[in-house]
Amino acid sequence: MPNIASILKAEISRVARKEVRAEIETLKKASFAHRALIAELRRQVNALEKELRRVVKDVARSEATIDSDDKAPTSTKRRFSATRLAAHRAKLGLSAASYGQLVGVSGQTIYHWEQGKARPRTAQLESLASVRDLGPREAAERLATR
Structure with missing residues (x-):
C-alpha cells in the first residue's frame, strides 16, 4: 500500500503544475498582445518619420522658391531641354x-x-x-x- 505522504506529495505537485501552467498561459497571452502593440507602434513611428521627412523637404523647397522669388521677383521660371x-x-x-x-x-x-x-x-x-x-x-x- 502506497504511503499517504507520497500520494499527498504527488497530488500537490500535480495541482501546482496545473496552476503554474494557467499563470504562464495568461502571461504568454499578455506578452503576445504587448509584442503586437509594439510592432504596430513601430510601424506608426516609421510612417510618421517618413511623413516628417517629406514635409521638411517640401518646406525647404518652398523656402528656396520664396528666396529665389525675393531675389528676382520679375524673372519667370525657365525650363531647359x-x-x-x-x-x-x-x-x-x-x-x-x-x-x-x-x-x-x-x-x-x-x-x-x-x-x-x-x-x-x-x-x-x-x-x-x-x-x-x-x-x-x-x-x-x-x-x-x-
Whole structure:
C-alpha cells in the first residue's frame, strides 16, 4: 500500500503544475498582445518619420522658391531641354561655337548642354531665352556685330 505522504506529495505537485501552467498561459497571452502593440507602434513611428521627412523637404523647397522669388521677383521660371537646344541651333544653322557666342558661353558648354552632361544656370537660361526668339538672319546679324 502506497504511503499517504507520497500520494499527498504527488497530488500537490500535480495541482501546482496545473496552476503554474494557467499563470504562464495568461502571461504568454499578455506578452503576445504587448509584442503586437509594439510592432504596430513601430510601424506608426516609421510612417510618421517618413511623413516628417517629406514635409521638411517640401518646406525647404518652398523656402528656396520664396528666396529665389525675393531675389528676382520679375524673372519667370525657365525650363531647359537639351533636344530643343540642339534643334534650335540646327534651325539657325550655327556651329556650337557660334551659338555659344550668341548666348555668352563657349562652344564646349553648348555641346555639354546638348548631350545632357550639364545644365545651364539661371542667368544662362535667361540668355538662352533671349536667343530662342531669333531667326537665322537675326542670329547672323548679332554674330556680325560681336
